[in-house]
Amino acid sequence: MFGKLRRPSQDVAKIALEESDRLSSTERRQFLRNGLFTAGSVMVGGTFAGLSAKVGAAATQYPPEVPLWTRSLGAGVVTNPYGMPSPYEKGVIRRNVPWLTAEKTSSVSFSPLQHLKGIITPNGLFFERHHAGRPEVDPQQHRLMIHGLVERPIILSMDDLQRFPSVSQIHFIECPANGGMEWRGAQLNSLQFLHGMVSCAEWTGVRLSTLMQEVGIKPEGKWVLAEGADGAAMTRSIPLEKVMDDVIVAYAQNGEALRPEQGYPVRLVVPGWEGNTNVKWLRRLEVGDKPWMQREETSKYTDLLADGTARGFTWVMDAKSVITSPCPEMPLRGGKGIYQIEGLAWTGQGKVKAVDVSTDGGRSWQQAPLREPVMSKSLTRFALEWNWDGNPALIQSRVIDETGYVQPTLTQLKAVRGTNSIYHKNAIQTWQINADGSVDNVQLG
Structure with missing residues (x-):
């Protein structure tokens, strides 16, 4: 607010700031309140007309004048049935680095952390990471199969899934490569591009533990393979301990159905773990006795160390x-x-x-x-x-x-x-x- 108020009379505001530097915190706040009121009073008392001449019609929008938009009717309800941000916020968008990957189908977009308020990331600004592009999945045809080392294999429609008790939890998701371009030195002069592969939302769905109890895990079952319906058939192995703890099979994000780029109609949310384990467009969960490392997907990302060895199973995102x-x-x-x-x-x-x-x-x-x-x-x-x-x-x-x-x-x-x-x-x-x-x-x- 103060930044906006200082536009009509920068000299007055500058003097107020310089004077406030010499005051205690309590005194400063009182001084700023009084100073801003005085600055407004000066404009009211005789300088507003001169200011208008200098900066044009825009100055007439400042108090005590009545702005143009207050002197006319605005747009009615449902002129935009879904709703859009103000056109003055058009720069608050996800962005990508064109040279980061050869194709956009296997790339990432970055959330504008610098513009976000609070802790919830709006759905339209939540970062993306795709391995084979964004599939358009028909929810009426989509099915989730749970099989493997279980007593009662099942295939669930989206209607079936939503008959189970639901939970809503707020959690972040972060790509493990967030900031990873800078291990050897500063590369990009941007918060969004350096750290924008993290976002946070309220996720609604069914506890995966609830579904596992429904199918009944056999004693030898220790791992669950999650597979997505995208062109990469993205798959990740998750140990049973995590599965039975806090993993969510989510179909809603921030109060609405998942967006297509966030895994519509259903995805995994694996709280606190690498983003790649949060498999999107979830179509299959297979219970097994070991991770599926012999398959091409390798079940994990690895961290190559200085001595040539690699850290594996580094799922947890450190503070x-x-x-x-x-x-x-x-x-x-x-x-x-x-x-x-x-x-x-x-x-x-x-x-x-x-x-x-x-x-x-x-x-x-x-x-x-x-x-x-x-x-x-x-x-x-x-x-x-x-x-x-x-x-x-x-x-x-x-x-x-x-x-x-x-x-x-x-x-x-x-x-x-x-x-x-x-x-x-x-x-x-x-x-x-x-x-x-x-x-x-x-x-x-």
């Missing part, structure tokens, strides 16, 4: 955080003064316990308040008030989850993992604030 404002897409536009350092934190191990913020490249840290709600395996918001003095700064965040795990520095992570992998890069992100308020992606140990 991670990132500052979303300021960031390269969200510079400090108002000059020195008070700002909110805001960001997101998450962990596949449960809840976020705390987030620390540094404005001096990690030499000192201050704990940032967490914004409710704080839920297990969900995105969590944090924010810290910062009085920027106008000098260059290095800002960072680090998360500590409820297991005690602390988000590592890049040096710490490289010491354990090397730089050969593109997966599970959860190192502390550093943004460099420049004197003009612009923000650059930099790498610090």
